Amino acid sequence: METERLLDETGWKILTELQDNARISFSELGRRVALTPPAVADRVRRMEEAGLIGGYRAHPDLGKVGLPITVFIRWTAIGNDCAHLGEVAKDIPEIIECHRVTGEASYVVKAAVRTVEHLQDLIDRLMPYGETKTSVVLSSPVMHRAVGPEHVREAEPVKPTPIRRRTRTA
Numbered sequence: 001m002e003t004e005r006l007l008d009e010t011g012w013k014i015l016t017e018l019q020d021n022a023r024i025s026f027s028e029l030g031r032r033v034a035l036t037p038p039a040v041a042d043r044v045r046r047m048e049e050a051g052l053i054g055g056y057r058a059h060p061d062l063g064k065v066g067l068p069i070t071v072f073i074r075w076t077a078i079g080n081d082c083a084h085l086g087e088v089a090k091d092i093p094e095i096i097e098c099h100r101v102t103g104e105a106s107y108v109v110k111a112a113v114r115t116v117e118h119l120q121d122l123i124d125r126l127m128p129y130g131e132t133k134t135s136v137v138l139s140s141p142v143m144h145r146a147v148g149p150e151h152v153r154e155a156e157p158v159k160p161t162p163i164r165r166r167t168r169t170a
Contacts, residue, residue, distance in 0.1 A: 002050050006043070010035065012149045014043055015052065019146035022056040059144065067112035069119060070137040074105035077130045082106045088129050094122050106130065 007015070013033040017024060024032075030040040047053045062070060077085050082100070085107050089098040097110035109126075113119045119134070126132050 002046075003052060006047050006050055006052060007149075009149075011043065011047065011052075014040065015047065016146045016148050018044070018053065018056075019144075062112045066114055069113045069115070070140075071111050071113065071119060072135045072137065073109040073111060073123070073126065074133040074135075075107045075109055075126060075130050076104065076132075077106040085129055088126075092122070092125065094118075105133070 005011075010033050014029065017029055017032055026037040026041045026044070029035075029044075030037045033040060035043065044053070062068065075085055086098060086100060089095050089107065089109060092111075094111045094113055095109050096112055099108045100106065101108050111119075111122060113122055119136075123132055123134060
């Protein structure tokens with residue numbers, strides 16, 4: 001029930017603002033959500049204590065830190081020891097996310113590497129534990145999207161948008 005009380009309209013505004021900029025000052029955050037800095041600081045502290053806010057982190061530009069190639073690897077266990085792959089993934093520094101999933105693959109791994117040769121080395125280290133299928137990221141139109149109240153409400157059906165085809169003119 002505490003979670004529901006904290007996620008009133010003001011709570012969602014606070015959470016959305018913090019997702020967009022976790023370094024925002026309490027003064028600025030309070031101004032944006034119409035609370036005093038002490039009141040907003042108290043709300044944020046209570047949201048942290050309730051587990052609604054699990055942490056704050058920086059999102060480095062992987063290309064600028066020397067890891068310009070991002071890949072997603074679908075990794076399927078050999079045999080019945082699927083959980084072991086998760087333990088293996090924890091010890092591989094190139095893996096920046098690892099998710100156990102349903103479907104044909106056991107895990108989906110997001111990794112960042114320096115070069116194609118570095119990617120080949122990573123795949124070679126994964127293959128003794130399972131089959132890999134790799135996709136290289138060409139672009140990322142959505143890198144991060146703040147979660148808001150619209151995500152937890154019943155969604156309205158999406159109306160398909162007709163695809164416009166380019167026509168050639170002579």
